[in-house]
Amino acid sequence: MDSRKASLSFEKANCGGFHGGAIYTIIVNRLRAAGCVFAEDEAQLLISAARTPKDLTAMVDRRVAGLPLEHVIGWTKFCGLRIAVDPGIFVPRNRTEFLVRQAAALTRPGSVVVDLCCGSGALGAVLAAMQERIELYASDIDPAAVRCALRNVTAAGGYVYEGDLYEPLPVILQGHIDVLVANVPYVPTEAIGLLPPEARIHEARVALDGGTDGLDIQRRVAAEAPLWLAPGGHLLIETSEQQAPHTVEIFTHNGLIPQVAHSEELDATVVIGTKMQNKST
Known part of the structure; x- marks a missing residue:
């Protein structure tokens, strides 16, 4: 959406006394002053996401206060x-798209796919869109993440469970x-304070903190993986x-x-860790 089309959404609306293109300009200036590098793009997204001038004002205020843009508009690409x-x-x-591409290359029609520490459920939802007819499951320990994942994963035909790693998954x-796929937290505890404020302040710590060396959750996931993976999984x-x-x-x-x-x-x-195939007898 170009800036002119974005501003037309509120051509006749009153938003703090500004109309039409003036709204767009004011928003861009506020975002720039707050340090938003892509102020023009963000202004377009905010205007297109707002239902009313009052909503738009509140959304811009939240973004200027430091809330991640994705949390303000309610979605991400x-x-x-x-x-x-x-x-x-x-x-x-964005870097996690590489994880998805690697997983997609190993996924076939009918594959059983699990998105562990799923957060929003983005990985599983995308894999389901890339490869039809997979059997998709996801889990997360954070109730808020599970509520969010339900919207993304169930829309893709999958199932979401709340609990610690494998614990809530069906035993079958x-x-x-x-x-x-497991995009587990891998930031060392002492490095949390070095993260950008958008992550450090506005994202759940359980989604970031990987323990003393950042590998605590990886160890737990890998330790149980052979029990859950199919041969060659x-x-x-x-x-x-x-x-x-x-x-x-x-x-x-862990074999x-x-x-x-x-x-x-x-x-x-x-x-990528592969479970050995069963030896033929």
Whole structure:
């Protein structure tokens, strides 16, 4: 949407005394003053998302106060799909599109796919859109994330469960998961304070904090993965380039065959662990 079309939404509306294109200009200036790098694009999104001038004013105020744009407008674009994102929910990062692409390459029609630590459910929802006829499950420990994921995952034909990692999943899935994606928190506890305010203040800490070395949740996921994966099934975890060698060690320790994939373009690193096929008798 270009700026002229965006401003036409409120051509005849009164918003703090400003009309039409003047609204757009005022919003852009406020966003720029607040440090928003993409002020023009954000202004267009805010105007298109607002139902009334009063809504628009409130939304701009929230954005200027530092609330993530995605939380203000209620959605984000991820892998070309519109994903609902409620306030406080982890916003899918662009680099995580690499994790989805790696998982999609391993997913076939009829695959059993699980999105662990699902947050908004973005990964599972996108995989379902990329590959039809998958059997999709997702889980998260945060009740707010589960409520958000229900909107995205159930729309994709999947199921969402609330609980700690594998605990809430149907037991019948043990030994039958073909693709297990886990964008687990991997920021070391002491580094949380170094994150941008939008993440540090407005996203749930449980979605960010990976423990002392950032690998606590990875260890727990990898330890139980062989029980849940089908023979030849894959566990995919996003990690940092610096942490990847340690993630490889964790996978190997738990009997998974590790492979590291990296994208310079997205500055993204994914470790893929494969469960060995059963030996033929």
